[in-house]
Amino acid sequence: MLRTLRVIRLGWLLQLKTMLRSGFDVMTAVFTPILYASIAFFLYRRGGQEETLLWVSLGAAFMGLWSATLWGAGNTIQRQRSQQTLEHAIASPTPFLVTLIGTSVASSTLGIYSLAATLAWGRLMFGVPIDLAHPFLFALAVPAAVVSLGLLGIVMASTLILYRYAWALANTLEYPIWLAAGLLAPIALLPDWVRPLSWALAPTWGVRAVRESVIGGDPLFAIGMCLGLAVVYLVVATFFVENFERLARKQATLSLT
Amino acid sequence: MTVVEAENLRRTYRTTTGTIRRRSLEVEAVRGVSFEIGEGELFGLLGPNGAGKTTTIKMLITLLIPTSGSARVLGHDVVKDAQWVRRRIGYVFGGDRGLYERLSGLDNLRYFAELYAVPAREQKGRIAELLELVGLTGREKERVEGYSRGMRQRLHIARGLLHDPPVVFLDEPTIGVDPVGARELRATISSLTQAGKTVLLTTHYMFEADQLCDRIAVIAKGRIVAEGTPQQLKDRVADGSVVEVEVYGIEDAAVERLRALSGVTAVAVEEHEQAQLLVVQTAPGRELTHVILSHLDGASVGRVTSRAPTLEDAYVALVTEA
Numbered sequence: 001m002l003r004t005l006r007v008i009r010l011g012w013l014l015q016l017k018t019m020l021r022s023g024f025d026v027m028t029a030v031f032t033p034i035l036y037a038s039i040a041f042f043l044y045r046r047g048g049q050e051e052t053l054l055w056v057s058l059g060a061a062f063m064g065l066w067s068a069t070l071w072g073a074g075n076t077i078q079r080q081r082s083q084q085t086l087e088h089a090i091a092s093p094t095p096f097l098v099t100l101i102g103t104s105v106a107s108s109t110l111g112i113y114s115l116a117a118t119l120a121w122g123r124l125m126f127g128v129p130i131d132l133a134h135p136f137l138f139a140l141a142v143p144a145a146v147v148s149l150g151l152l153g154i155v156m157a158s159t160l161i162l163y164r165y166a167w168a169l170a171n172t173l174e175y176p177i178w179l180a181a182g183l184l185a186p187i188a189l190l191p192d193w194v195r196p197l198s199w200a201l202a203p204t205w206g207v208r209a210v211r212e213s214v215i216g217g218d219p220l221f222a223i224g225m226c227l228g229l230a231v232v233y234l235v236v237a238t239f240f241v242e243n244f245e246r247l248a249r250k251q252a253t254l255s256l257t
Numbered sequence: 258m259t260v261v262e263a264e265n266l267r268r269t270y271r272t273t274t275g276t277i278r279r280r281s282l283e284v285e286a287v288r289g290v291s292f293e294i295g296e297g298e299l300f301g302l303l304g305p306n307g308a309g310k311t312t313t314i315k316m317l318i319t320l321l322i323p324t325s326g327s328a329r330v331l332g333h334d335v336v337k338d339a340q341w342v343r344r345r346i347g348y349v350f351g352g353d354r355g356l357y358e359r360l361s362g363l364d365n366l367r368y369f370a371e372l373y374a375v376p377a378r379e380q381k382g383r384i385a386e387l388l389e390l391v392g393l394t395g396r397e398k399e400r401v402e403g404y405s406r407g408m409r410q411r412l413h414i415a416r417g418l419l420h421d422p423p424v425v426f427l428d429e430p431t432i433g434v435d436p437v438g439a440r441e442l443r444a445t446i447s448s449l450t451q452a453g454k455t456v457l458l459t460t461h462y463m464f465e466a467d468q469l470c471d472r473i474a475v476i477a478k479g480r481i482v483a484e485g486t487p488q489q490l491k492d493r494v495a496d497g498s499v500v501e502v503e504v505y506g507i508e509d510a511a512v513e514r515l516r517a518l519s520g521v522t523a524v525a526v527e528e529h530e531q532a533q534l535l536v537v538q539t540a541p542g543r544e545l546t547h548v549i550l551s552h553l554d555g556a557s558v559g560r561v562t563s564r565a566p567t568l569e570d571a572y573v574a575l576v577t578e579a
Contacts, residue, residue: 003374006377007372010367010368010371011368014357014360014364014367014368017360018357018359018360022359083354083355083356084350084352087320088355090320091318091319092343092369092373093340093343093373094373094374246322249320252270252321254320
């Protein structure tokens with residue numbers, strides 16, 4: 001267990017180093033949340049009350065968090081395949097899921113920056129107040145959301161172990177998930193058939209937990225759903241990674257050559 | 258004691274051709290390869306590009322599942338006991354990829370030390386020892402993206418040895434490395450068996466196989482066509498002779514006619530700057546120099562020499578026959 005944690009910690013640290021040494025990654029991480037936040041504020045500012053703007057601000061923060069998580073988890077596998085380190089990571093005695101968790105947590109760490117940057121941008125540029133209704137539950141809601149989003153990112157990225165072009169499909173799911181999770185508009189506005197899908201998505205419960213801990217309400221149920229979904233995602237990710245790895249060794253898709 | 262056993266290993270790849278009318282093709286990369294490697298032995302797998310060397314190694318190191326056949330390392334099946342095998346083997350692929358480019362050499366080694374469960378208190382000393390062994394001490398804090406090909410290759414070797422594995426697989430480890438660096442690498446490889454490790458080495462270079470390997474298997478078109486000590490392989494062609502003819506503009510048809518000549522065992526054409534070197538191996542007791550020259554169909558002929566066969570000639574003959 002201790003060794004597993006050490007692998008995750010070092011994977012996290014080195015992935016952060018890798019991302020911070022890429023001008024593209026840094027620029028994307030720094031400016032994307034600010035852009036998302038600005039678009040959301042301009043959409044809702046006219047006629048919007050303070051509470052609505054805060055609601056939108058937190059939704060925009062989760063747009064950035066989800067994009068960073070999804071991009072990070074998928075890009076890690078794609079980059080490893082193109083620089084031919086994917087085979088090395090898989091041929092090591094450490095289960096590949098453990099190495100994936102370390103690198104995905106690094107992406108989620110940048111996602112936390114996205115949350116903070118969005119709130120700060122809203123405060124500075126648009127005067128949106130940041131008064132936490134339940135500070136303790138907010139401190140619980142953020143890590144619960146980050147963990148569940150991170151594990152959902154791993155579930156989606158695991159398909160990349162087997163199919164090198166799976167990312168084309170996963171990328172197209174970025175915007176629909178923003179909508180289905182109620183990040184920009186309330187889920188109540190969506191057709192009924194979308195709701196079961198919304199309930200299965202970590203961003204739905206993550207944003208609800210954070211919104212209710214900031215604006216007011218009872219975030220405990222949403223926090224519980226985040227943690228429950230995290231367990232489900234972990235089980236699914238374990239199954240997918242183990243089986244996709246075995247299939248990739250059978251179908252010879254780990255390497256580009 | 259047998260450390261590595263391959264038994265009738267086969268591996269087929271499925272590939273597609275065409276853009277609109279896609280057609281699925283099956284390529285048999287390895288077609289029933291069998292061999293055994295004893296403890297402390299340095300075994301060479303020698304063959305041209307596409308012969309199946311890398312595919313064979315990838316099956317042995319658990320990265321590819323064989324289509325059929327089986328392989329064992331230290332008595333454990335590479336498919337059923339993949340995790341057990343992974344803990345006890347090291348491997349090095351040739352080429353300059355396979356490293357985390359934006360990280361330093363030291364960070365690369367630290368990460369793989371964790372992945373290979375090197376105990377935390379031993380990591381620092383082990384990494385320092387390996388950096389010294391491969392001659393990268395003092396350069397370990399630089400990013401890998403700035404390393405030369407030789408430095409990357411040496412870092413690969415250090416990575417493969419981090420957990421002190423008893424069995425090491427080296428896939429063309431000196432490819433693309435300058436002569437001095439390659440000589441140092443060969444000395445490092447040689448020291449592995451002196452340290453009691455069992456090594457499987459694939460290479461294109463005959464002199465490397467000749468210098469390093471206890472036994473060699475020649476692989477061509479996915480099959481092992483010969484196996485033995487370097488001397489035994491040389492002896493296969495020792496009684497014959499080799500005629501080398503410097504030619505200018507020889508045509509493929511003429512080469513094919515030479516191959517069909519009675520007494521000719523193998524023909525190879527080496528491209529030099531402006532000329533070609535025609536290397537013709539002949540059977541024992543046959544003097545064919547005049548016959549060969551008369552079959553060159555008007556191509557300009559330069560220097561003509563005759564010499565005794567080398568391991569490279571044995572290899573060319575075996576690969577040509579396959």
